[in-house]
Amino acid sequence: MYSSELIKGTLKTIILKLLSDSDEMYGYELTQRVKELTGGKIQLTEGALYPTLHALEAQGVLSTNVVNVGNRIRKYYSITPTGKQLANDKVNEYADFIHTMTFLLGLKPNMG
Amino acid sequence: MYSSELIKGTLKTIILKLLSDSDEMYGYELTQRVKELTGGKIQLTEGALYPTLHALEAQGVLSTNVVNVGNRIRKYYSITPTGKQLANDKVNEYADFIHTMTFLLGLKPNMG
DNA sequence: ATATATACCTAAGAAAATTATGTATATAAA
DNA sequence: TTTATATACATAATTTTCTTAGGTATATAT
Numbered sequence: 366m367y368s369s370e371l372i373k374g375t376l377k378t379i380i381l382k383l384l385s386d387s388d389e390m391y392g393y394e395l396t397q398r399v400k401e402l403t404g405g406k407i408q409l410t411e412g413a414l415y416p417t418l419h420a421l422e423a424q425g426v427l428s429t430n431v432v433n434v435g436n437r438i439r440k441y442y443s444i445t446p447t448g449k450q451l452a453n454d455k456v457n458e459y460a461d462f463i464h465t466m467t468f469l470l471g472l473k474p475n476m477g
Numbered sequence: 478m479y480s481s482e483l484i485k486g487t488l489k490t491i492i493l494k495l496l497s498d499s500d501e502m503y504g505y506e507l508t509q510r511v512k513e514l515t516g517g518k519i520q521l522t523e524g525a526l527y528p529t530l531h532a533l534e535a536q537g538v539l540s541t542n543v544v545n546v547g548n549r550i551r552k553y554y555s556i557t558p559t560g561k562q563l564a565n566d567k568v569n570e571y572a573d574f575i576h577t578m579t580f581l582l583g584l585k586p587n588m589g
Numbered sequence: 590a591t592a593t594a595t596a597c598c599t600a601a602g603a604a605a606a607t608t609a610t611g612t613a614t615a616t617a618a619a
Numbered sequence: 620t621t622t623a624t625a626t627a628c629a630t631a632a633t634t635t636t637c638t639t640a641g642g643t644a645t646a647t648a649t
Contacts, residue, residue: 370486371574373605373636377482382582393596403577413637415598437596437645460584462483463575465515470494472572485606485636505627525606527629549614549627595646600639607634615626 367406376409376417378459381426381444381452389430389443392418418442426451479518488521488529490571493538493556493564501542501555504530530554538563 383398384390390398396409421427426448430441444452466472495510496502502510508521533539538560542553556564578584 367570367574367577369638370489370605371571373486374482374484375578376636379581386583391596393594397595399581402581406573406577407581410638411596411598412600412639417636419598434596435645439596456582456584458479459483459578459582461518462479463579463584465479465518466487466571467575469491469511469514469519470568470571471498472568472575481607482636488605503627505625509626522607523627523629524608524631529605531629546627547614551627590649592649593647596644598642600641602640603636603638605634605636607632609630609632611629611631613627615624617622617624619620619622 366408372407375459376413377421378452378455379407379409380414380417380421381448382456384427384442384444385449385452385456389441391439391441421448478520484519487571488525489533490564490567491519491521492526492529492533493560494568496539496554496556497561497564501553503551503553533560 379399380395383395392411392414396411396414400408418427422429422442426445427442428445430443432439432441491511492507495507504523504526508523508526511519511521530539534541534554538557539554540557542555544551544553
């Protein structure tokens with residue numbers, strides 16, 4: 366796990382990117398997918414995730430589809446056309462930012 | 478300029494890295510150096526910078542040296558041995574984080 | 590029975606930033 | 620000469636974003 370301050374500001378970008386590459390995903394699924402893809406290094410907390418999903422929906426970049434699975438509720442989120450554009454912009458901006466930080470911190474362009 | 482949320486959580490790392498590579502720097506100098514190195518893409522705001530410098534000093538990772546330049550005050554910061562270690566840790570953690578985010582967002586390992 | 594996993598949610602508080610404001614000197618431009 | 624910009628420090632109110640903690644409920648494994 367990274368120190369919490371590092372992850373700040375990346376939540377929306379992560380959500381939008383994953384939903385951009387998938388037909389639809391529900392909240393809990395997003396937490397599991399991120400955990401899996403990052404080997405547990407990034408773990409989305411529910412207290413941050415759900416309010417952000419609600420905000421993105423209110424903003425019109427996500428739409429929802431509530432489904433009953435057995436007796437449990439599951440709320441699927443899918444990205445809207447506006448959202449897809451925003452996802453692209455955010456990912457591109459982040460790529461640029463990474464490039465800038467890599468230079469500023471004197472890191473090798475492709476270490477890892 | 479990047480959207481403000483992106484830069485969040487990187488301030489301490491940037492300060493520690495620059496002071497790690499320099500004998501001493503003062504606050505205003507840090508803002509100018511970062512602006513210069515990033516082509517204006519990252520601009521440290523004084524409201525964020527000064528409180529953070531004070532906190533890092535209180536934490537023992539920075540030490541200060543106040544100098545009179547003409548009739549103006551200038552407060553030089555230099556990094557302590559503890560600070561040098563912290564700078565290293567933070568930069569390494571950020572390098573790892575960049576690697577993880579690059580994969581998560583599906584970016585090329587070295588685009589730019 | 591109990592713990593863990595799934596699955597949603599909100600609210601109080603903390604952390605970290607922005608924005609605004611204040612003080613003061615030096616210098617360049619109008 | 621007065622006005623704007625640059626230098627140089629600082630704090631305070633507010634906003635944003637996240638953590639921590641709590642709540643509800645079902646399913647499954649121990």
